[in-house]
Amino acid sequence: MSAVLPVLAARLSTAAAAAFGPSYGDLDPELRSATKPEFGHYQSNLALRLANALGRPPREVAARLVDVLEIADLCEPAEIAGPGFVNLRLRASTLAAAVNEPRTFTSRHQRVVVDYSQPNVAKQMHVGHLRSTVIGDALCNVLQYVGYDVVRQNHVGDWGTQYGMMIEQSLEESLDPKDLDLQGLQLLYERSRKHFDADAVFAGKSRNRVVLLQSGDPETRASWRRMVDVSLADFDQVYALLDSKLTRADVVGESAYNDELPRVVDDLTAAGLLTESDGALCAFLPGFTGRDGQPLPVIVRKSDGGFGYSATDLAAVRHRVSTLHADRIVYVVDHRQALHFEQIFALARAADWLPPTTTAEHVGFGTVLGPDGKPFKTRAGGTVKLTTLLDEAVSRAAALLEDRDGIDREATAKVVGIGAVKYADLSSDRGNDYVFDLDRMVAMTGNTGPYLQYAHARLTRLLSKAGAEHDQVTEPGQVTELKEPAEERLALLLTGFADVVEQVAETLQPHRLCTYLYDVATALSVFYEQCPVLTSQGSTRASRIALCAATRTVLQDGLGLLGMQAPDAM
Incomplete structure (x- = not known):
């Protein structure tokens, strides 16, 4: 007997139908673990809800339910407690059989596409990417375990104005991006950002460079490709340190959808879903308003003719349904993007790109906080590199294992340190913020x-x-x-x-x-x-x-x- 709980729930439903009529067999027995050992192993409030529907005393209903309940092969005689709870205690032989024959899962013949991690090219992964990567990996593992066909997607930020800025800056400095590591690329981005904000001429050149990038200019594309390759190689090292299952094959960046963006606009326009507003093409969806009560737009094409990330996300939704044949799409992105995804899903459904048979879910998560209770930053106020935190976690674990004999301390410290960080992230409700406290994370006692x-x-x-x-x-x-x-x-x-x-x-x-x-x-x-x-x-x-x-x-x-x-x- 490998699935005790579902079997008992089914027996309770059958008893309700037999005692009070077929329609009452549809009520969920809400079988839960008993709150105290003296109440047995499981409790159900089914009799109380039946009594409410029947207009009869709950204990009387419970007595009738127990009278027709056939569980002698699995449980000791059922007991009625309090106002009408039904308490069940499994026989020792039932428990033993359930341990010896654990429940297994078979294929559900459904595909789930999970979008997670999403680092940006030319920028080092920071603590903000930790949660998406760790949560996304865990969810993929679980979904695969229960029988789903899981497709991992790493929607890397590799397109847009910043690359025009960086390429122009590298040309002005006579730099070749292939000679820079990721740290060098990040510094190049910071210099180009300052230059862009301070120099209108440079800003104009950068925007023109973006046009060249989007139109496929060979020289521009080659510089951009080198930036991407350097970044992906660094990301691979971080994923290896995290023992993440994400691979290069899972990377489908924003650039992958570039050629589809004009068609996204054309199809939404043909469907009557876009409206021109101050030169931009926007979708105004019912139910989405700002604090002032005014409609909140989804900007699909900007006033300068460029495409924002809403257009890219819409193209991604369509690709995942039409090409990847997703039955369920999961986005592991921080909670600040909740409204954005609500709008994207609504617009995709209005365009029939997201059919009723396909579910789309935003898995939001809170912020990683420092000891001061504020978003985790370096002393200088910058974002904390993810590798810095992970290396420190491994170091703390190594100190913890210093006096242990008979183990490979280096290998074990990595397993324990990285595992400690992952568990701390996953063990609290993902919607909550949590404090990054390495001392607590690597403790050998408590929920760690x-x-x-x-x-x-x-x-x-x-x-x-x-x-x-x-x-x-x-x-x-x-x-x-x-x-x-x-x-x-x-x-x-x-x-x-x-x-x-x-x-x-x-x-x-x-x-x-x-x-x-x-x-x-x-x-x-x-x-x-x-x-x-x-x-x-x-x-x-x-x-x-x-x-x-x-x-x-x-x-x-x-x-x-x-x-x-x-x-x-x-």
């Missing part, structure tokens, strides 16, 4: 990445020792008995892994998986204290070893879904 990684390493050591005692490495057997409350609690949590992962796939909230894994690790600690493993005997020992092996698998799989490695030793 290292705490979970250590739990996995400790289990690995225990299982290795169990095999060594028999002078062989054996495959753990089956969980056959759950006699102690701590065993039962741990087993119950393990049966919920698949349900939690499915919730994350639906809600796109990875902190739910973090909370679950922390609960598992905490229950494991209690289990260690109350249920000796290696010193127990016979079937009890074998069953507890099997329970440890199942827990190790859940921790390893769960950490993997979060984009973290699970070290065998720490």
